[in-house]
Amino acid sequence: MDDVAIVGALRTPVVSRSRGFAGTTVDELAAHALAAVAAAGGRRPDAVVLGNCTGPGGNLGRIAALGAGFGESCAGWGVDAQCGSGLIAVAEATRHVRETGGAAAAGGEAGAAEPAPVTVGLIPTMGALHEGHATLIRRALEQNDVVAVSIFVNPLQFGPGEDYESYPRPLEADLQMLRDLGVDLAFVPERETMYPGGRPLVSLSSGELGTRFEGASRPGHFDGVLTVVAKLFNLFVAAAGPHRVRAYFGQKDAQQVAIVQRLVADLNVPVTIVPVAIVREEGGLAMSSRNTYLDEESRRAALVLSRTLALLREEGLSRGYAGIDLESARSRIEERDGVELDYLEIVDPSTFDAPTEASTRAMAMAAIRVGGTRLIDNMDVL
Ligand SMILES: Nc1ncnc2c1ncn2[C@@H]1O[C@H](COP(=O)(O)OP(=O)(O)OP(=O)(O)O)[C@@H](O)[C@H]1O
Ligand SMILES: CC(C)(CO)[C@@H](O)C(=O)[O-]
Ligand code: BAL
Structure with missing residues (x-):
């Protein structure tokens, strides 16, 4: 038989899984639609193929066919391919009708899928x-x-x-x-x-x-x-x-x-x-809305902040943060013309206390004032 026609199509309403049909299984929903489409067409199918769109798995076609009252002689199988399995199931049903010569088959998709949460x-x-x-x-x-x-x-x-x-x-x-x-x-x-x-x-x-x-x-x-x-x-x-x-x-x-x-x-x-993570300008200065306050000279002077932190990072990573000479780092910043140091410290960023043996991170953090502008920056030294 070459000409295979779809003579009826029905679907259950689409609702949120956790709401309207919360107590109903996927095969029960499918059975309901199958029974209704068979009644409308006046003929029971001899095979049911159902695509499984993240339903419970197993042989959905067979279970739904039994649930629809088509009897044990009605064959049933499933296509477990999630999205698109309904189309494959319809193609399978068509193939079945063609090969068995005239028998009716039902193809469709059943699933209890909810889109990924927004x-x-x-x-x-x-x-x-x-x-x-x-x-x-x-x-x-x-x-x-x-x-x-x-x-x-x-x-x-x-x-x-x-x-x-x-x-x-x-x-x-x-x-x-x-x-x-x-x-x-x-x-x-x-x-x-x-x-x-x-x-x-x-x-x-x-x-x-x-x-x-x-x-x-x-x-x-x-x-x-x-x-x-x-x-x-x-x-x-x-x-x-x-x-x-x-x-x-x-x-x-x-x-x-x-x-x-x-x-x-x-x-x-x-x-x-x-x-x-911190986004920096090419020279290393951490980007900040307040950078717009800096004139060219202050911008150059401000580089002492990220450069000093980068030196501390190198020292920390090569010799351990405990060996870092914070006092010389502070002097390096204070000696830069036009720059005032507010603080430069090494802390455990989970507590902001001094790092301990148990610390998995140590962070050098600093604030400076350049002209009238206050800038902050930090880098991990462990
Ligand atoms: N260079 C940067 N890298 C990563 N995050 C940043 C950077 N600059 C700002 N942010 C983050 O953007 C968010 C909004 O910051 P905000 O609008 O205060 O900008 P800002 O550049 O930090 O301004 P300000 O100069 O006032 O400090 C904050 O979470 C801030 O940490
Ligand atoms: C988080 C924030 C927007 C609160 O005003 C501000 O402190 C900032 O931009 O970092
Ligand atoms: N980025 C921190 C906001 C402030 O300095 O007030």
Whole structure:
């Protein structure tokens, strides 16, 4: 027989596996459709071929045929090829009809598959975007289905006399960069949206860790960071519904990464933190929005920061971090014209205490002031 025709086609509704048909098995669903299509056509098939799209495996065709009441004489088999198995099953059924000369066969696909869960990537920024931000964004685009970038210069994390007012805000250029990168959503709230009525009454404390290093020079800075980050996390977790949220932070702000990781752990925030390595300019200077404040001379002077850290890294990797001469490194920075050293220390980045025998990482971290600009940087020395 050459001419084989499809005389009936039915399918069950498509629903979320965990919802509508939660108590129904795949072969029961298939049996239901098979019985209905046979009743409509007025004829029982003598064979059932079912493609298995991540169903339970086994011989779905045979089980469903029995479930549909086609009796033991109805043959049944399956095609276990996930996507596309339905088409192969129909082709198989056609072949069966052709070869057996006139008997009816049913082919189709059954499965209980749910698409991989959608994930949301969030990159909190203060804008004035550069290649460092772009790297975080690209990482998020690789790892998530939906990517959102927030741009908000958060007044709570700036101390008196810091650069809150003068912080660069090139919004149009930032938005163009986000469009070019293929970001799905830019969240650019007004100050009043984030803090209606001014400073919030309730805010977060970054604890003792928030008072050291960056926190010692910028009192209250990390409390402000945590408060805005917690607000952003709450907004995005709520908007993402059942979907997982990952948030991307740059290792340039290593202490910030550690404190945000503690926020998530200590307050059970359902967000996964993804740290991203530091992106540097060709000469080694860590990229930063505040680099735009530097004139040519300051930019040259600022190189002492990354170069000193790179020397410490070499020393640490070749002789062990315990042998590093921090005092000479500090002098090297202080002796550079136009540069003021705030701190240079070696810490275990999981605690920000001095590394111990048990430490698996040791990190040299430093902050300097060049002209009026404060810059930070760090490198692993173990
Ligand atoms: N060079 C960089 N490499 C990796 N991540 C970076 C780099 N610069 C910024 N980031 C990360 O981008 C995120 C947003 O940072 P932010 O908008 O404050 O930019 P910034 O360049 O750090 O600005 P600032 O000059 O204010 O420190 C932070 O998680 C930060 O660590
Ligand atoms: C995380 C952050 C966006 C919070 O304002 C800021 O501290 C930053 O840009 O690193
Ligand atoms: N990148 C850290 C934000 C700040 O310096 O305020």
